[in-house]
Amino acid sequence: MSNALLEDLTWRGSIAQSTDRVELEKYLADPGASLYLGCDPTAPSLHIGNLVALTLLRRFQLAGYRPIALVGGATGLVGDPSGRSAERSLNEAELVASWVDRIREQLEGFLDFSGKNGAIMANNLDWTAPVSAIEFLRDIGKHFSVNQMLAKDSVASRLESGGISYTEFSYQVMQAFDFLELYRRHSCALQIGGNDQWGNIVAGVDLIRRAEGKSAHALTIPLLAKADGTKFGKTAEGAIWLDPAMTSAYAFFQFFLNSDDRDVEQLLKTFSFRSREEIEALIDSLNANPGAREAHRALAREVTTLIHGADQASKVEAAAKALFGQADIGDLDLETLSSALAELPKVIVKRGEQIPSWVDLVTNSGVVESKSAARRVIKEGGAYLNNEKIRGEDFTPKTSDLLHGQFLLLRKGKRDLIAVEITD
Numbered sequence: 261m262s263n264a265l266l267e268d269l270t271w272r273g274s275i276a277q278s279t280d281r282v283e284l285e286k287y288l289a290d291p292g293a294s295l296y297l298g299c300d301p302t303a304p305s306l307h308i309g310n311l312v313a314l315t316l317l318r319r320f321q322l323a324g325y326r327p328i329a330l331v332g333g334a335t336g337l338v339g340d341p342s343g344r345s346a347e348r349s350l351n352e353a354e355l356v357a358s359w360v361d362r363i364r365e366q367l368e369g370f371l372d373f374s375g376k377n378g379a380i381m382a383n384n385l386d387w388t389a390p391v392s393a394i395e396f397l398r399d400i401g402k403h404f405s406v407n408q409m410l411a412k413d414s415v416a417s418r419l420e421s422g423g424i425s426y427t428e429f430s431y432q433v434m435q436a437f438d439f440l441e442l443y444r445r446h447s448c449a450l451q452i453g454g455n456d457q458w459g460n461i462v463a464g465v466d467l468i469r470r471a472e473g474k475s476a477h478a479l480t481i482p483l484l485a486k487a488d489g490t491k492f493g494k495t496a497e498g499a500i501w502l503d504p505a506m507t508s509a510y511a512f513f514q515f516f517l518n519s520d521d522r523d524v525e526q527l528l529k530t531f532s533f534r535s536r537e538e539i540e541a542l543i544d545s546l547n548a549n550p551g552a553r554e555a556h557r558a559l560a561r562e563v564t565t566l567i568h569g570a571d572q573a574s575k576v577e578a579a580a581k582a583l584f585g586q587a588d589i590g591d592l593d594l595e596t597l598s599s600a601l602a603e604l605p606k607v608i609v610k611r612g613e614q615i616p617s618w619v620d621l622v623t624n625s626g627v628v629e630s631k632s633a634a635r636r637v638i639k640e641g642g643a644y645l646n647n648e649k650i651r652g653e654d655f656t657p658k659t660s661d662l663l664h665g666q667f668l669l670l671r672k673g674k675r676d677l678i679a680v681e682i683t684d
Contacts, residue, residue, distance in 0.1 A: 265323045271536065272529040274316055276455040276482040279465060284477045287449055288325070292377060295320055295450035296328035296442050298384075298435065299367070301336040301359035302348075305503035306366055308493040308515075309454075311567075313481055314370055315531055316452055322533070326377045328448055329367045333360045333385030335435060341428040342414040342456045346421075348428070360385075366502055370566075380446060384438045400437050403470040404463075409433075412459035432463045439464025440471055449476040455483050484530065487522035502567050508599040509568040510576040516560035517553070517580065521546065524555050531563050576600070583669065583677055585647040594664045601667055601679035611682050615668075617656045618643060622670055625678040637672050644671035 263285060269275050278284055287293055297317045299310055306314070321327045336356045339348035364381060371379035391399075409415060412432060418424040439461070442448040449468070451461045461478040468476040484492035493500050500515050501507040507515075519527055524546055528539050546555040557577070564573040575593070579600040582589040592600070605625045609615055616624070619634040622643075628634045635653045637643050643650045645657055646669050657668055657680075668680035 265319070268536070269316070269319070273526060274319075274481055274530065276480045277458055278479045279462075279477045283475060284450070284479065287477055291324040292326060293450065294326040294328055294380075294442075294446050294448040295452055296330055296382070296439075296448050297452050298330040298332055298335070298438060299363060300332040300340060301356050301363050302339075303499075303501075304359050304362050305501040305506050306363055307499045307501050309484075309499075311502065311563075312484055312530060313453055314367075316481055318371060319533075320452075321371060321377060321379060324377055326380065326446075327371055328380045328382055328442060328446060329371060330382040330384060330438060330442070331360050331363050331367070332438075333357065333383040334388035335384060335431060335438070336360070338431050338434060339428050340414075340431050340435075340460070341418050341424055342460065344418070347425055350427075362503070382442065384434070384441070387441045388434065388437065396437075400433060400440075400467070400471075403467055404433055404436075409463075412463070414456070414459055432460045435460045436464040436467040439476065440467050443468050443472065443474070443476060449474070450479065451476075452479045452481065455480040484526070487520050504568060504572075508576075508602060509564060509572045510579055510596070510599045511603050512567065513560045513564045513573065513576040513580060514603065516563055517556050519556055519559065521550050524559060528555065528559055531566075532559065533562070533566075534558075582647070584674070585644070585671070589647055589669060590663065592663075594666075597663060597667060601669065601681070604677045604679040606679045606681060609680060609682050611684050615657050615659070615680075615682075617654060618645060618650055618670065619653065619655075621657075621668075621680055622672060622678060625670075627672055627676050627678055634672075642673040645669070647671065 265288070266275070266285065295317070297313050299306060317327045317329070333356065336359070337350070337353060339350065360383060367381065373379045373381070409429070409432060410419070414432070415424060415429060439451050451464060453461055458478065458480050461480065465476045465478055468474055486492050495515065500512060516527065525543050528542060532539055542555040542558055545552065561573055561577060564576060575596045578587055579592055579596050581587040582592055583600060589597070605627060607621050607625050618638070619631050622628050622634045622637070623631050628637065638650060638653050638655070641649065646661060646663065661668060662682060663669070666682050670678040670680060
């Protein structure tokens with residue numbers, strides 16, 4: 261199983277670095293072997309950057325291994341210097357604790373905690389908080405060379421950019437302590453993470469060797485980058501979160517549906533649990549007919565189902581079609597319609613006031629620059645209300661046109677959409 265899994269991960273481009281491959285394969289020859297992934301609570305939710313490593317953790321569980329999901333209640337109070345050019349702002353302990361609880365809930369929905377290889381949930385505050393500073397320095401700190409710590413990329417880059425506090429400098433020691441504790445508690449000898457975590461993970465491998473005289477292993481995942489050079493998981497509006505209260509299921513679906521054609525192959529390999537043959541067939545369809553967006557839609561549907569469930573995925577896919585006239589917008593429930601329209605330019609009309617004309621609404625939205633331009637859209641046959649073409653230049657929506665008594669959908673041409681909301 262170990263060879264097949266690692267070969268599959270290599271094909272998917274999911275391995276950036278690992279410790280000795282032969283020794284790693286020996287460790288994974290035990291079908292019950294455990295591995296862990298750490299997630300620090302730096303926000304109320306995980307985001308799709310975290311999802312890259314979480315997907316890998318899930319693949320290991322599906323292959324028969326026992327995953328440990330560690331939420332960093334302790335390391336989240338300190339801050340990881342990796343990938344940063346300046347110090348983090350330290351959050352209050354109560355706030356971090358609340359984020360730990362929310363992230364644990366997300367992880368519980370992502371992994372299977374039942375069965376012989378059921379996942380284990382851990383919080384490093386459980387073993388860090390009881391240890392005194394003296395104990396930590398004597399029992400853990402003695403195993404670390406400052407020279408080696410200074411050579412770690414995350415530390416060296418910060419020293420070059422202006423310096424690093426002792427707090428963040430100590431982060432790699434704390435993460436290594438986590439690895440040691442999970443080794444002692446659960447015989448866990450493999451840590452996975454993003455490639456920016458290589459130095460921190462290897463510090464744990466070294467600590468286990470020094471403190472226990474045993475070998476441990478590291479495996480990191482490439483940091484995904486988009487073809488246009490921008491950071492994966494970031495949009496003009498900010499990060500794409502896994503919490504639907506922070507990024508709606510509709511916006512989540514649209515993020516993947518609107519992926520650059522050049523990124524879709526790697527996104528399928530990274531996130532899809534389809535077979536190699538199925539993924540290659542989707543890639544072939546993308547190359548043969550990119551306009552059909554079959555691969556994009558399959559990707560968006562699968563990842564949205566994974567995070568938000570099959571029911572929500574079906575609803576938001578139907579909403580995506582309905583907004584562009586490919587399905588009946590009147591069939592959408594209020595919650596789905598509201599979340600879909602929230603992503604559009606919006607015009608607000610107070611309840612009880614006269615609804616403005618189509619021309620006025622589109623002009624007020626900023627989608628067209630003038631009323632004359634809006635009238636020209638109507639003349640040319642590109643004006644729609646709730647996916648129905650309108651023809652009169654003085655057309656004004658009626659109350660009976662409101663969807664769920666609250667919304668209107670205006671469309672200019674094939675792609676430009678505007679939401680109108682009636683508010684109290």
